[in-house]
Amino acid sequence: MSVARDRLRWNGWGRLGESLAMSPARREALLRSLGELFGRELRPAVEPVALDEVTLAPSRIDDATRRSLRAACGDEGVRTSHFERLTHAAGKSLPDLLRLRRGELTGAPDAVVYPPDEGAVAAVLRVAAAAGIAVVPFGGGTSVVGGVDPLAAEGQGGVIALDTTRMEALLRVDPRSRTATVQAGILGPALEEALGRHGLTLGHYPQSFEHSTLGGWIATRSTGQFSNGYGGIERMVVSVRVVTPEGVLRTLEVPRSAAGPDLNAFVLGSEGTLGVIVEATLRVRPRADHHEERGLLFRDFHSGVDALRETIVEGVPVAMLRLADARETGLYEILRRDPARRVDLSALGLAAAARFGFGAGRCAMIAAAEGPERRPPREAMAKLRRIARRHGALPLGRSPGRSWHRDRFRTPYLRDLLLDHDVAVDTFETAVPWSRLEAAHASIEKAAQASLERHAGAGVAMAHLSHAYTDGASLYFTILYPLDPSHAVKQWEAIKRDATDAVVAEGGTVSHHHGVGVDHARWIGAEKGSVGLAALRAAKEAVDPAGVMNPGKLL
């Protein structure tokens, strides 16, 4: 197994000892700036409780069930230790971390099983169905919407976390068809390494890439930072194998079919409610050894949106375009400010930009392109610069893009640093058509800002545009606000509700790529409509009549 959970933060993001590279002076400056923004001094929060101080209710797995699980997964494959149960008790959402840091869990799985193969998965589901126990599929455990919370349905007598990470083999490569068949418990880096040995890449880089699994990507319909180049996970999946309580759901390994509705689409986004994704055949490409990044500064959000949209509809083969709004651009500038430097390059740059008429409304764009040869990414960047110039942009060179590339999987570490000072960070995202995008951006940001002021007395809501399509784009919002330590989860819930209501009111989807889980479940009716929801629920019941699979999520 490539997951070593003892080297990971159980109550925060990522690996122990790692963080967003930031000198103490820069950290101080950041906290000072945020304090100014919130109108209060930021002080160290109460220390989070230690792992072994968290009390868990006793495991409800009885001996007979334990024996059956061991028969399926081996003795080592069934674990009920405090450590295993705790590290499978939550995902990485803000409310998850708030609860973990205080040691106030809503629950923990009664056992954690590590099935070695498809047959063992099927056996675990049979045991669970017979014993009336819920099964929560668990890959990297990085859900930010409560997707792996250890919930049981009414009447169920326990929860098993089914950890997929023992199933992590690259099974087959078909170079002529440019596909690879992979077990679903593999983590991002292991998958790219294995494909890289064949000169191939999948090109799927969600921010959780280092800690999430292929199965999780499929289950949540995830998308990666380079989606403009590679598409979301739905573009990559040729076929899947899913162990459901009623047997294996499998799709054909064919490039396209008109023989009824596409069952891959039924599995993509199913969030563990149908069964356990154990295997997938994926479209892969030649390894992309060359990449280019660039920064650009626009006078305002509108001209940046126009340039970004034009780049997409003209088919320029970029991998990523990310346009921060004025508030997020302001935060980038705060993050880059380094008091230790004699000459503050950021400040100099801004002074220069101001001379060219880039005022408070300025918006930064980071763009990336990559490919197996040097020329196409360069040409893509050149085309982008030409379009951006027509929209009055100032080129910022390679440095902003490079620092983005260096830290692209590290920004989540910042959340832990800020929580240490009772500053909450949360994100939410949507997608809307281009014609409604700017209005939706303004209105959702305004609603979120008002909610922060109402429920936290201060805060800042900001957004960037990313994952663009010919017909629209995603808006990714970040909120920062001072935590109310005595009601942290309730405070978050109130803000979450206001923000999501605003998203729905603008006709946006409740999630472009985070998923539904527990946190968005109350809006799933608005998203799917009552008829669509009834169809999804019926399909789920057909493959999981006992309701074993991930109850309380999605539907």
Place this chain on the structure above:
Amino acid sequence: MSVARDRLRWNGWGRLGESLAMSPARREALLRSLGELFGRELRPAVEPVALDEVTLAPSRIDDATRRSLRAACGDEGVRTSHFERLTHAAGKSLPDLLRLRRGELTGAPDAVVYPPDEGAVAAVLRVAAAAGIAVVPFGGGTSVVGGVDPLAAEGQGGVIALDTTRMEALLRVDPRSRTATVQAGILGPALEEALGRHGLTLGHYPQSFEHSTLGGWIATRSTGQFSNGYGGIERMVVSVRVVTPEGVLRTLEVPRSAAGPDLNAFVLGSEGTLGVIVEATLRVRPRADHHEERGLLFRDFHSGVDALRETIVEGVPVAMLRLADARETGLYEILRRDPARRVDLSALGLAAAARFGFGAGRCAMIAAAEGPERRPPREAMAKLRRIARRHGALPLGRSPGRSWHRDRFRTPYLRDLLLDHDVAVDTFETAVPWSRLEAAHASIEKAAQASLERHAGAGVAMAHLSHAYTDGASLYFTILYPLDPSHAVKQWEAIKRDATDAVVAEGGTVSHHHGVGVDHARWIGAEKGSVGLAALRAAKEAVDPAGVMNPGKLL
């Protein structure tokens, strides 16, 4: 309404008075060549029965039901005439035509309704559910798999054909998001004309384009001749509205979502079994006023496949690549042979080709590219020629492509001409990964050929490769064989079964773009697996508990 069924062939393809342009001499030559191939002289078949000679069972619609339907659709919107019932009694599959030509129908709808809007559709479904009558959604009626056959489930007392063609408005264009919202009963030419007025195109050209509807394209997961450029219909659909017996199923107009499984995919390919598709928002593009076509000749199928695959994986922006195998290339040559011409250009070309070593295994490719500007299609064709040259191809110039373009919606007319001489023509198609494509091609063609010899004593099976993807391609088979007039449908059934068994044995999908309907229904379990099929059936029952919608199809 833009459909004038009195100007269409009720027992054959397309418009009365139209056919594949072919001089009498060429027609004679073609029949002579086919006769030689079959080892018998082809003679005129028995005349098909006339429209008013066909006897239909009396309509089972009672007065109360008729009144309710009239209240929903208006007096003119409810028709029970012999003409209306007969023109809605079948699609355009080979067995459909065999039955129609002999006047031996398996049934006819008891009434044909033309609802003017979504509300009327809902009312018709309510009336049908209450009266225990099946509803068959009917657009252009061009299904080649029995998708519009007027079947009732056991216990149902009648069949209503719900003709969607009164709902044919372009409702909205969103130029900034490059989308158009259209009623689903619109025919291909009317849709392209309406979009063209806005400088836009959908770019979806199934061979049925002139006679099929948007709703039909979505219901069957269709794909068009230019799918390499525009993708299948699933790439075009942003959102849909479907009237089901349980209410309206609608999806959000957003570019992407991770809020659960994609319900568009549940509607795409549902073949009228969930409800009536009444509206869709589609991704559109700038009108493509420039197009380029080219012909190429390869030494053998293998080198053609290699060149085609390379063109696709290198991302050359072609709209169509169609590679005929040696047998189909042979038929092209027969079709182009014109005894009236003093100089037979085809023969000259072949003689020249033979001198360059292009023997009996030679395979013709037709390629097309199009776009709003002149340069990109030209560049795409130039890139293709460079790749083809590396694989030893001989350029055939523009002429084969041009004649393909002229006749691209007309080849189905040939089937009627041949049926007039008791020659059956049928087609079937699949898709497989590149690594299995050549083996599947050989094995399926061989099985079809053997079946023709077994069940018809003679015949020819051939194929072309089209609709290519990075991970595989579609194989489109055509069979021609001498009809046994006394058992024409039974003979077809035996051949169909052998051919489809061969497709399934090779791991191919039973349909790349024709759909399932009645004709492929016996293989849907092999296609979807029992678990997948159970999920689809449960979802259908949730939105259509009384089983009103298109019984006997797909599931």
